[in-house]
Amino acid sequence: MAAKTKDTCTVQFVHKEAVDRVRSRMKPEETIALLAETFKVLGDPTRVKILYALLTAELCVCDISNLLQMSESAISHQLRILRNTRLVKYRKEGRIVYYSLADDHIRSLFKQGLDHAEE
Amino acid sequence: MAAKTKDTCTVQFVHKEAVDRVRSRMKPEETIALLAETFKVLGDPTRVKILYALLTAELCVCDISNLLQMSESAISHQLRILRNTRLVKYRKEGRIVYYSLADDHIRSLFKQGLDHAEE
């Protein structure tokens, strides 16, 4: 039981009251992980560009590749990540796959993010 | 001039009209980078925990270290990143440094993020 004392704070100066209050209001690990994961996906310029583009129009992989001047493979890899986190949805029409935004949260997330970043 | 044709889309099936419309509405590279950078900072569980904690109370490094059961060094490194992106601010009182949220965007960003992640 005496393990893991050294790597944590020596705790001469913990504000116990405040820490307890914070601890009681902390979200479960799982929720934190989910939130961080969502932001992580939004934390890449290529994916931001893709999502930003899809705010304006539904596009196929080739369109996005052309728009961003990047290989279709690179775009496709990123689209998979966006699909897995349910940020985009797609529909197939023959060989062509059309991507669009999965819901309307992205618009407000971008707005909030820019509000912070640009202030 | 014939360079960089192979790595981009062979472009048999670009929806020119849509792509042009999207292109005209795209934000400048710099803005995209700023936005992605902000989200990237939010995309780590440790930093999410720190920010979430600071929603409830102002805390010193030692408090956070104790709360999250992580070394002060690790916390301090993360706080630097949060400072650099102006997500937290701090005040010094003797040896102790108190951290708090820099503004109120974080609360709404977390709310929007959770709304998406938990749906």
Place this chain on the structure above:
DNA sequence: ATTATAATTGAATAGTTGTTCATATATGAT
């Protein structure tokens, strides 16, 4: 001055991530 401690910092390391390249799958046309 010396000692103790809260916080910061730099270097090192293990783990993760984005892109490329080569290949595979799926659909449409001949």
Place this chain on the structure above:
DNA sequence: ATCATATATGAACAACTATTCAATTATAAT
């Protein structure tokens, strides 16, 4: 069936990141 093409996928590699460890700075107490 064969060929062309839109997209997807797996492996590999370089670049980046979070934590640890050791050392440093800054403040307070003796």
